[in-house]
Amino acid sequence: MNTTMNAPATQAGTLDIRGLRLTLPGTARPVLDGVDLTVAPGETVSLVGESGSGKTLTSRSALCLLPPGAVTEGTVRVNGDDVLTADADRLRALRTGTVAMVFQDPRAALNPLRRIGDFLTEGVRATRTAARARATARATELLGAVGLDDTVLRKYPGQVSGGMLQRVMIAAALMGEPALLLADEPTTALDVTTQAEVVALLARLRERFATALLFVTHDLDLAAAISDRVYVMYAGRIAEHGPAKQLFEHPRHPYTAALLASTPRLERTGGRLSAIEGRPPGLSTALTGCAFAARCPLATEVCDERPPELRPVPGHPEHRAACHHSELLEGSADA
Amino acid sequence: MPEPTDVKVLEVSGLRRSFGAVRAVDDVSFAVPEGGSLGIVGESGSGKTTAARIIVGLERADAGEIRVRGRSRTPRVRGRAQRLARAREVQMVFQDPYLSLDPRTSVGAVLRETLRLHFPHIDHGRRVRELLDQVGLGSRAAEALPRRLSGGQRQRVAIARALAVEPAVLVLDEAVAALDVSVQAQILNLLADIRERTPIGYLFITHDLGVVRCVTDDVIVMRRGRVVEAGATADVLGGPRHPYTRLLMDSVPRPGWDPERIAAARRAL
Amino acid sequence: MTAVLTRRPGLSGIRAAGSPLHLICLALVVLVVTAAVLAPWLVPHDPNVVDLGSALAGTSADHPLGVDAAGRDTLSRLLLGARTSLLGPLEVVAFSTLAGVAVGTAAAWRGGRLDSLLSRSTELVFAFPGMLLAILIISVYGEGLLAPVIALAIAYLPYVSRLTRSLVLAERARPYVSAYRVQGHSALQICLRHVLPNIAPVVLAQATINFGYALMDLAGLSFLGLGIPALTPDWGRMVFDGQTAVQHGYPLSAILPCVVIVLTVVAFNVVGERWADRVARRDR
Numbered sequence: 001m002n003t004t005m006n007a008p009a010t011q012a013g014t015l016d017i018r019g020l021r022l023t024l025p026g027t028a029r030p031v032l033d034g035v036d037l038t039v040a041p042g043e044t045v046s047l048v049g050e051s052g053s054g055k056t057l058t059s060r061s062a063l064c065l066l067p068p069g070a071v072t073e074g075t076v077r078v079n080g081d082d083v084l085t086a087d088a089d090r091l092r093a094l095r096t097g098t099v100a101m102v103f104q105d106p107r108a109a110l111n112p113l114r115r116i117g118d119f120l121t122e123g124v125r126a127t128r129t130a131a132r133a134r135a136t137a138r139a140t141e142l143l144g145a146v147g148l149d150d151t152v153l154r155k156y157p158g159q160v161s162g163g164m165l166q167r168v169m170i171a172a173a174l175m176g177e178p179a180l181l182l183a184d185e186p187t188t189a190l191d192v193t194t195q196a197e198v199v200a201l202l203a204r205l206r207e208r209f210a211t212a213l214l215f216v217t218h219d220l221d222l223a224a225a226i227s228d229r230v231y232v233m234y235a236g237r238i239a240e241h242g243p244a245k246q247l248f249e250h251p252r253h254p255y256t257a258a259l260l261a262s263t264p265r266l267e268r269t270g271g272r273l274s275a276i277e278g279r280p281p282g283l284s285t286a287l288t289g290c291a292f293a294a295r296c297p298l299a300t301e302v303c304d305e306r307p308p309e310l311r312p313v314p315g316h317p318e319h320r321a322a323c324h325h326s327e328l329l330e331g332s333a334d335a
Numbered sequence: 336m337p338e339p340t341d342v343k344v345l346e347v348s349g350l351r352r353s354f355g356a357v358r359a360v361d362d363v364s365f366a367v368p369e370g371g372s373l374g375i376v377g378e379s380g381s382g383k384t385t386a387a388r389i390i391v392g393l394e395r396a397d398a399g400e401i402r403v404r405g406r407s408r409t410p411r412v413r414g415r416a417q418r419l420a421r422a423r424e425v426q427m428v429f430q431d432p433y434l435s436l437d438p439r440t441s442v443g444a445v446l447r448e449t450l451r452l453h454f455p456h457i458d459h460g461r462r463v464r465e466l467l468d469q470v471g472l473g474s475r476a477a478e479a480l481p482r483r484l485s486g487g488q489r490q491r492v493a494i495a496r497a498l499a500v501e502p503a504v505l506v507l508d509e510a511v512a513a514l515d516v517s518v519q520a521q522i523l524n525l526l527a528d529i530r531e532r533t534p535i536g537y538l539f540i541t542h543d544l545g546v547v548r549c550v551t552d553d554v555i556v557m558r559r560g561r562v563v564e565a566g567a568t569a570d571v572l573g574g575p576r577h578p579y580t581r582l583l584m585d586s587v588p589r590p591g592w593d594p595e596r597i598a599a600a601r602r603a604l
Numbered sequence: 605m606t607a608v609l610t611r612r613p614g615l616s617g618i619r620a621a622g623s624p625l626h627l628i629c630l631a632l633v634v635l636v637v638t639a640a641v642l643a644p645w646l647v648p649h650d651p652n653v654v655d656l657g658s659a660l661a662g663t664s665a666d667h668p669l670g671v672d673a674a675g676r677d678t679l680s681r682l683l684l685g686a687r688t689s690l691l692g693p694l695e696v697v698a699f700s701t702l703a704g705v706a707v708g709t710a711a712a713w714r715g716g717r718l719d720s721l722l723s724r725s726t727e728l729v730f731a732f733p734g735m736l737l738a739i740l741i742i743s744v745y746g747e748g749l750l751a752p753v754i755a756l757a758i759a760y761l762p763y764v765s766r767l768t769r770s771l772v773l774a775e776r777a778r779p780y781v782s783a784y785r786v787q788g789h790s791a792l793q794i795c796l797r798h799v800l801p802n803i804a805p806v807v808l809a810q811a812t813i814n815f816g817y818a819l820m821d822l823a824g825l826s827f828l829g830l831g832i833p834a835l836t837p838d839w840g841r842m843v844f845d846g847q848t849a850v851q852h853g854y855p856l857s858a859i860l861p862c863v864v865i866v867l868t869v870v871a872f873n874v875v876g877e878r879w880a881d882r883v884a885r886r887d888r
Contacts, residue, residue, distance in 0.1 A: 050518075191378035193601045197597070199594040224590055225589060225591075262516055262520035265545045275523075391786050393785065393786065429779040438802065
């Protein structure tokens with residue numbers, strides 16, 4: 001399933017973000033600063049970060065859903081087409097077909113006054129002039145795929161549970177047969193047992209429809225559990241990326257390591273958590289060096305002077321970390 | 336840490352509350368020893384938040400008794416003295432730090448307001464500085480309005496506000512759920528520090544078993560209003576006896592996690 | 605938020621940001637209020653001195669805006685009339701806002717039976733035209749400014765109370781209110797210190813809009829000869845007095861107060877709507 005990362009130039013990913021830099025008016029530093037990210041066809045990639053890290057903006061750039069006043073550099077390609085320079089018609093086609101999105105709070109993303117059936121079919125009917133019967137047939141089929149029956153079609157969002165609603169959202173996202181599914185914290189508003197169900201569903205659907213999945217989350221454990229590759233973002237930059245297991249077990253960026261260490265876990269036996277002191281840099285301070293330097297136990301002068309570049313970890317070419325002292329973390333498998 | 340003694344700061348017995356036909360809280364009993372920490376774990380609809388709201392007095396119980404330091408908590412309050420006495424028994428920290436502070440009131444004013452109400456005769460300026468220091472905020476934060484603070488800082492203010500009353504029990508309703516992981520660890524450590532220094536008892540309402548593991552001595556697991564399992568945290572999480580507890584534990588994502596199996600187990604339960 | 609200010613959609617163009625019209629309206633509001641406050645020192649003539657010799661005279665150096673049919677100076681009457689014409693709506697707005705906020709807050713806070721009682725009875729007032737109510741009260745109480753003011757205040761109260769009720773309901777659901785309750789603050793303290801200041805901007809914006817409507821309604825009443833005593837200078841009354849002059853081909857003394865009423869109402873509405881927009885946009 002995992003496509004090779006070594007030759008991204010020859011094999012265009014379903015989503016291919018290169019050097020994306022996004023600046024908003026009134027901020028001292030770019031909100032996104034040189035983000036490179038690829039999602040290969042059929043691959044599941046997680047994008048992990050705290051609030052304000054730019055993870056949501058990065059995922060939304062695939063739909064060109066950018067905040068007003070945003071100035072961008074770099075390219076965002078979906079199936080080879082540049083999204084940022086696309087005209088309105090192409091964007092519309094992109095949003096209704098190629099790329100679909102599942103939001104964090106399904107209740108907020110649905111119009112409570114319309115039946116679920118109408119919600120499911122309106123996108124297809126609006127763009128492809130598919131007949132009502134055909135659209136409904138497809139909706140029923142997809143609801144079956146997400147484990148719901150067609151009685152849901154007649155119901156209103158208020159009449160079903162949050163977990164069911166999120167499954168409806170996923171079915172709706174699949175209506176346009178997308179090549180790429182963007183899931184922005186799709187399980188954060190759900191209970192833990194429901195989360196497992198939704199994740200299981202996403203995994204099943206990915207195999208069945210060969211959809212590429214970009215899973216945006218703040219939960220590193222969840223990301224490691226479900227995805228092929230993981231990107232960790234901090235203050236608008238990619239701090240580290242690599243195969244999920246490798247990154248989780250041998251983090252090569254102090255931020256990833258600290259994040260893993262500060263997560264309260266079942267296996268942990270009492271004692272204090274090793275919290276990361278301080279907080280992420282705000283948008284009002286310009287960054288001269290590494291964004292994490294102020295909170296980093298390994299930081300030296302060089303970290304304040306120039307930003308580290310993403311360098312491959314020796315022996316693991318597909319695992320890259322942006323840290324001047326990456327090698328110091330070698331062997332610190334458990335955090 | 337003061338060793339947990341036999342004195343119970345909080346005793347809840349036979350708590351019941353129905354909303355229409357739904358039994359939100361159904362015969363729930365537990366106790367928190369002095370200086371102890373009890374976790375209530377459950378998913379949405381388990382009744383854990385309703386139980387918490389009954390204990391702090393935001394909701395009424397149909398039946399059951401709540402005793403704080405052996406004194407029964409009366410459901411109806413009459414007059415200012417009773418209201419203040421009740422407030423000094425139990426305080427609460429809410430989930431959403433963005434909504435639990437009045438947007439128009441500065442941090443210092445929030446604390447002074449509480450101190451004026453409960454301790455009109457002490458030096459408020461000094462106590463405000465003490466409280467801010469206790470929760471790891473500088474005195475400069477006193478002038479700030481909530482919108483100038485980050486989520487973690489706001490939650491520190493909310494904790495300081497609860498501590499200002501010097502309550503016997505602190506109810507924490509998903510108090511770290513809305514925070515980022517790195518900030519969450521800071522707040523959990525802060526709460527552990529406070530418990531070391533004061534005889535305060537914690538009632539920790541959460542859905543996160545990792546958090547329970549970190550900050551509680553005992554735990555009860557609630558499902559559909561009922562307690563399905565109770566015991567020392569290490570025992571319950573070390574060897575869960577009820578299938579629901581096991582399901583909850585299995586649902587926590589980790590490497591080698593099999594969501595498909597969990598989904599099947601959930602349907603079977 | 606479900607709370608919606610009652611207002612006119614047609615003014616949306618005028619409300620646009622940076623519109624010079626808004627500035628003109630703001631200046632107009634300031635001008636009218638200043639004129640009302642300083643009127644006794646500004647008037648060139650006693651507004652009630654009858655100078656029949658120059659009745660219906662046009663503009664002149666002595667009478668810049670002419671003289672009405674009874675020989676009274678129009679400018680002086682307009683200036684002094686601003687006092688009655690603005691004081692009335694001010695009292696209406698003050699009373700309806702205070703009482704409406706009290707009723708709305710009580711209904712939302714206590715809920716249950718008190719809520720139904722208060723909400724139903726204010727809705728009853730909705731069903732009864734304000735002007736009709738005013739005429740009814742005036743016919744009982746007789747002449748004077750008090751009766752129409754009370755009548756209109758009652759008629760305007762439901763707009764404020766309904767808005768307040770929905771605002772307080774939304775505010776009350778916020779955890780900070782629960783936090784204060786857990787802390788042992790009394791309901792009254794929480795309402796006065798926290799809930800009301802948080803909803804005040806929206807309510808005050810509605811009050812400003814109400815001011816314009818109240819001015820128009822009061823002017824209408826005094827045009828009908830109700831309420832304002834005959835000799836008191838008042839814009840609505842001036843329009844009424846000017847009717848005969850219009851029939852005789854001297855429209856100035858009737859048209860001027862009309863223009864002043866319309867401009868003042870529009871100015872207050874635009875300023876109020878703009879304020880309401882700003883409040884609605886403000887992010888918390």
